[in-house]
Structure formats: structure tokens, C-alpha cells
Amino acid sequence: MTPTLHIDCTFGIAGDMLLAALVDLGADLDAISAELRKLPLDDFSLSTQNVMRCAIRARLLNITLAQAPEPAPEGLAQYHTTHEHSHTHSHSHSHGHSHDHSHDHAHSHSHDHSHGHDHGHPQRLAGDILAMLAASHLPPRVKQRATAIFSAIAEAEGRIHDLPPQAVHLHEVGAMDSIIDIIGVCLALEALDIDTITATPVPVGHGVVDMAHGNFPIPAPATLELLKGIPLSSFDAQGELTTPTGAALLKVLVERFTPTPQGTPLAIGYGAGNREFAHPNVLRAVRLAPPEEEDADREHITVLECQLDDTTGEQLGFALETLLAEGALDVFHTPIGMKKSRPGVLVSVLATPERADALEHCLLKTLPTFGVRRSAASRRILVRRFEEVTTELGTANVKLGYLNGHLVRVSAEYEDVARLARAHGRSIDQVQRLVLNAWEQTRSTRQP
Known part of the structure; x- marks a missing residue:
């Protein structure tokens, strides 16, 4: 089984922070640069340096772009050749982490990520970027992941601006450095042979962000749109902690959000933001060996429980039916003795971690309990297969x-x-015997 990756974005995430963390984890930056140079992009160079953030050593990514030539006549090259930078300067992304990408931009947000929302970069149509990826010779999974990320951004921006996704002008992610961040992350994941990715809940920060369309409260509209369905953390700080690029990477790449990684840590990488803050301005990436091979048939579940001494049979029956309809794996109740010698019932719900929150709310709404206990568990399940048989009563x-x-x-x-x-007025046990006998006969005819 291939290793998994856990993204610890406790203090936020931006594209270059994740790429730096993956390089720190062992991805070859020179190999990533070589693959990127096969694309029709402006001339650039990539490097990293070690920095300290709250006494933690982390890797800081630097992107240097060549001085842009005169505009080309049309197409994607047009967007690539109208930069208004003096490209040996310090480039701050201005999103809560300030990443120092070797550009000088005239605006900043309070927490400085390396890509600002509108910092003089040319706008690019989402369709142009997607066409570039479709025509590329990138590895298939890299192309698939990068295409999905840019598509997610285009769809989010399209919903905000009421435009078709292909016609969306991508401000932040249309900039050269952000294109490098996104495709670079996908190349780094491929180099590390990562199939499965998990992440922590995501902080967004607070304040006001300066965008191409004006000032907006943090999180920026595109960021919040991309974070739909993703759990947000309670960590808060002044500034934009998660950028639209970071949100898109999480939206597309992460399979499950969990506060703690599962597996055996093999290596740890740290990607830095540009400035020092009261909190460590870093993103942590953990490469994990998956659980033991015997866990192939074991699944992680969440157990929800509450005990009641004042519920009716109707309430209990309704709640159990509702919980099953809401996606519970199993629901059962057990008679128990409670305080003051009252007879009561313990309601137990087995759920997937993804459905645990919804089922917890369902318990609180449908039963007269003032609290629900939650615990993590696992269960070993048999591999299941179904076979259809024909009996004298039907299939x-x-x-x-x-x-x-x-x-x-x-x-x-x-x-x-x-x-x-x-249908035939038979008892359950009679039909069960008929079905199992039919299966035995079918099985015997298949055996040599």
C-alpha cells in the first residue's frame, strides 16, 4: 500500500506553503521545475531556503520570474507576457502568511500570503489554463488533479460572478506563480507517490482583504465558496489564513478531514510563510505508512451514545428510523438502570466519521437528551458479495x-x-431454507 499524506493546516494554507512542505518532505524541486518548464509558461526559477518560524525550522519557497517581454498577439502567450513586475523583488502573497515570492506588489493584506488577489498580474481565462493542461504531456494523475483544481476555482468564481466557468478571469490563480504552485503541488504529490490525502479542519482568519473587485471581509468570497462542505477550525487570527488556492487544493485533493493523522509517521515537512507572528506561520505535511495490512478489511467508525429515562416508545421508534434514513450504519437500544433506580434505555448509533456530525444533530433533535457521547472505534468486517438464485417462489x-x-x-x-x-403466504424460515438450498445446488453444479 502506498503512503498517505496528512496536511496539518492548523495555522492556514496557501499553495506555495504546501509546495514548500512537500519539497521539505522529499519531493525533488529540480525535477518539478523541469516538468513545469515543458509547459508554455514565462521563464522562471524555483528555490527554497530554510527559515525559522517561532523557533521551528521550515522551508520557504521562492519563485523568480524573468522580465516579461512585449505582449504576444493572442492566446495563452498573451496572458503570459503582460506582467508588470520587476521580477527580482520580494513577492508577498498577502494572504495571511506572506510568502516572499520575489515580486514587489503594491498592496498587502494584514497577514501576507505570497499571492495577492489582484497585484498587477494579468488576468487569465480559466478556459485557457484548462486548454494548456489538456494539451500538456504531464503525467496522467498530475493532469487530472491540476485540471480538477483549476475547474473547482473556475466554478466557484463563476457562481460568485454569475459567469460560465470557462469565461471566468482568474485573478490570483491566473498569475504565473500560482499556476506554478498548483501544478507544482500535483507534481510533488506524484513524486512522493501519494494516493490518499487527509487534512485538519481549516482556519480562515478575520479582517478585510483587498481584492480586484474591492475590499471584502475574510474569508474572501472564492475561498468561502471553495470551503463549502469542509470543516472550519476554531483557530483565529488577524488576516487571511487560507487563500483561494489553498482552499481549492483542499477541496479537490483531500479525502477526509480529521484533527489527527492515522498511520505511522515516516517523514515530516514544514512549509513557511514569510513573516513571524504570535503563532508559527507554517504548514506541516506528514507522510504516513498506512495501517497494518490486516486493516484492509477493518474500517474506522464513530460510536454515538445517549441514555434516556424519559422517552416514549413512539419517540424511540421514530428516532431510530430517522437515524437509519440519515445514513447510520446501525442503530440499537439497550435497557439499562439509571440514577434513582429508574429504568432507562441506552441508544447507540454506529456511523462513518463523515456522517457523525449530522447523526449527532439528529439524535439531539429527535430524542429528549441533553447530550451525546462520541467515541472512535473500528470494526473488522467480512468482505461481502451477493449472488442471485432462483427458487420455486422466485429470485x-x-x-x-x-x-x-x-x-x-x-x-x-x-x-x-x-x-x-x-407473496406466497410462507413463513420466513421456510423461504430461507428454500433460498439456501437453491444456492447450495447452484454451487454444487459449478464445482468440478
């Missing part, structure tokens, strides 16, 4: 359970058995 499915490749459990699927029993 039904049989569920087969395998452990380490060996068949250890066979059962007739209840809903099919119940359907046949009702």
Missing part, C-alpha cells in the same frame, strides 16, 4: 462473507426472503 439474493479470502458466512438476504414470504 432472491444470497449474501456471502469472506475472511482472508475464505467463505465463512452465507445468509439469505432478508428483504428478498420477506418479499417472497408475503
Whole structure:
């Protein structure tokens, strides 16, 4: 199994911070630069340097762009050749982390990430960037990831400005350095052979951000649009802690958001912002060995529990039906004795981590409890397969359970058995025997 990556963005995320952290983790910056130079981009150079942030050593990414030539006549090159920089200067992204990308821009936000929202870079149509990626010879997964990231940004901007995604002018991510950040991150992930990515909940900061369309409260509209469905953290600080590029990387690349990584740490990389703050201005990337091989059939679940001594049977039945409809893996209740010798009931809900919050809210809304306990657990499950058999009463499915490749459990699927029993006036056990006998006969005819 390939390693996984956990992005610790406790203090925020920007594209160049993640790229720097991946380089610190072991991705070859020279190889990334070589792949980027195969694209029709302005001339550039990449380098990193070690810096200290709150006594933590981290890697700072520097991008130097060549002096732009005169505008080209049309197409993507047109966007590449109208820079208004003197490109040996210090470039601050101005998003809460200030990343020092070797440009000099006339505005800044309070927390300085390396890409400002509108800092003299030419605008680029999203369609032009996507066309460049489609025509490239980048590795397939790199092309797929980069295309998905730029598409997510274009769709978010399109919803905000009421434009088709292809017609969106990308301000921050249309800039050369941000294109390098996004594609560079995808190349670094490929170099590290990363399939699965997790991340912490995301902070956004507070204040006002200076954008091409005026001043907006933090988080910027595109950032918040991209963070839909992503859990936000409670960490707060003055300035823009998460940039639109950082939000897009999380939106597309991250499979699951969790406060703590799962697996065995193999290597750790730190990507730096440009300035010192009261908090460490760093992003941490952790390369993890996946759990032991035996966990291939084990899944992580969340257990939700509450105990009640004042609920009715109707309330309990309604709640259990609602919880199952909301995606609970299983729901059950157990008679218990409570304080003052009152008989009560313990309601237990098994859920995937992704559905835990919604099911917790469901418990609180549908039952007269003042609190819900939550704990992490895992369960070993049999690998399941279904086979359809034909009986004298009709067709039904049989569920087969395998452990380490060996068949250890066979059962007739209840809903099919119940359907046949009702249709033919038979008992459940009669139909179950018929279905299992039919499966045995079918199995015997297949064996040599």
C-alpha cells in the first residue's frame, strides 16, 4: 500500500506553503521545475531556503520570474507576457502568511500570503489554463488533479460572478506563480507517490482583504465558496489564513478531514510563510505508512451514545428510523438502570466519521437528551458479495462473507426472503431454507 499524506493546516494554507512542505518532505524541486518548464509558461526559477518560524525550522519557497517581454498577439502567450513586475523583488502573497515570492506588489493584506488577489498580474481565462493542461504531456494523475483544481476555482468564481466557468478571469490563480504552485503541488504529490490525502479542519482568519473587485471581509468570497462542505477550525487570527488556492487544493485533493493523522509517521515537512507572528506561520505535511495490512478489511467508525429515562416508545421508534434514513450504519437500544433506580434505555448509533456530525444533530433533535457521547472505534468486517438464485417462489439474493479470502458466512438476504414470504403466504424460515438450498445446488453444479 502506498503512503498517505496528512496536511496539518492548523495555522492556514496557501499553495506555495504546501509546495514548500512537500519539497521539505522529499519531493525533488529540480525535477518539478523541469516538468513545469515543458509547459508554455514565462521563464522562471524555483528555490527554497530554510527559515525559522517561532523557533521551528521550515522551508520557504521562492519563485523568480524573468522580465516579461512585449505582449504576444493572442492566446495563452498573451496572458503570459503582460506582467508588470520587476521580477527580482520580494513577492508577498498577502494572504495571511506572506510568502516572499520575489515580486514587489503594491498592496498587502494584514497577514501576507505570497499571492495577492489582484497585484498587477494579468488576468487569465480559466478556459485557457484548462486548454494548456489538456494539451500538456504531464503525467496522467498530475493532469487530472491540476485540471480538477483549476475547474473547482473556475466554478466557484463563476457562481460568485454569475459567469460560465470557462469565461471566468482568474485573478490570483491566473498569475504565473500560482499556476506554478498548483501544478507544482500535483507534481510533488506524484513524486512522493501519494494516493490518499487527509487534512485538519481549516482556519480562515478575520479582517478585510483587498481584492480586484474591492475590499471584502475574510474569508474572501472564492475561498468561502471553495470551503463549502469542509470543516472550519476554531483557530483565529488577524488576516487571511487560507487563500483561494489553498482552499481549492483542499477541496479537490483531500479525502477526509480529521484533527489527527492515522498511520505511522515516516517523514515530516514544514512549509513557511514569510513573516513571524504570535503563532508559527507554517504548514506541516506528514507522510504516513498506512495501517497494518490486516486493516484492509477493518474500517474506522464513530460510536454515538445517549441514555434516556424519559422517552416514549413512539419517540424511540421514530428516532431510530430517522437515524437509519440519515445514513447510520446501525442503530440499537439497550435497557439499562439509571440514577434513582429508574429504568432507562441506552441508544447507540454506529456511523462513518463523515456522517457523525449530522447523526449527532439528529439524535439531539429527535430524542429528549441533553447530550451525546462520541467515541472512535473500528470494526473488522467480512468482505461481502451477493449472488442471485432462483427458487420455486422466485429470485432472491444470497449474501456471502469472506475472511482472508475464505467463505465463512452465507445468509439469505432478508428483504428478498420477506418479499417472497408475503407473496406466497410462507413463513420466513421456510423461504430461507428454500433460498439456501437453491444456492447450495447452484454451487454444487459449478464445482468440478
